[in-house]
Amino acid sequence: MALEKIAETKTDVAKVISDTKQSATKSSKQDKVSVCDIMKNNTSKVIKKMESQIPSYVQEYSDLYSEYLHMYDDLFGTCYISEKQLFDMLGLDDKTLKAFDDYFNSLAENSTKQIEMSTQFLRTYVKMRISAIQSFDKFLHVIMDSYAKMLS
Numbered sequence: 001m002a003l004e005k006i007a008e009t010k011t012d013v014a015k016v017i018s019d020t021k022q023s024a025t026k027s028s029k030q031d032k033v034s035v036c037d038i039m040k041n042n043t044s045k046v047i048k049k050m051e052s053q054i055p056s057y058v059q060e061y062s063d064l065y066s067e068y069l070h071m072y073d074d075l076f077g078t079c080y081i082s083e084k085q086l087f088d089m090l091g092l093d094d095k096t097l098k099a100f101d102d103y104f105n106s107l108a109e110n111s112t113k114q115i116e117m118s119t120q121f122l123r124t125y126v127k128m129r130i131s132a133i134q135s136f137d138k139f140l141h142v143i144m145d146s147y148a149k150m151l152s
Contacts, residue, residue, distance in 0.1 A: 092100075
């Protein structure tokens with residue numbers, strides 16, 4: 001009988017302590033901002049600003065690169081007339097011109113293949129990095145869930 005009374009008292013005390021903690025937690029949550037809230041809110045603010053700048057960032061570099069490529073295209077277009085007159089005066093035969101054309105076609109073909117390979121490599125690299133980040137994110141969620149269970 002005495003043991004039952006002690007167990008009842010112990011249960012009542014545990015309930016009072018739990019209720020007190022919950023009410024203290026609720027009032028402190030309303031009154032105070034936690035360090036985690038401050039860090040998360042400010043980090044989220046910075047990340048959202050960075051995300052909003054991505055399209056502009058990509059567009060600016062795309063415009064810069066396009067201008068760079070157009071400059072070279074214009075350079076060769078402008079020089080075309082002068083070069084044609086120079087090479088016409090040299091009197092190169094058709095076999096030499098054909099070999100020259102074949103050589104530059106092979107260079108252009110190799111360059112375009114390398115550009116495609118580079119683009120595919122970058123695409124695969126980005127997918128791999130995204131996958132690694134997602135895996136790490138899942139790992140962090142497992143760790144945080146485990147940590148939360150341990151604390152409770």
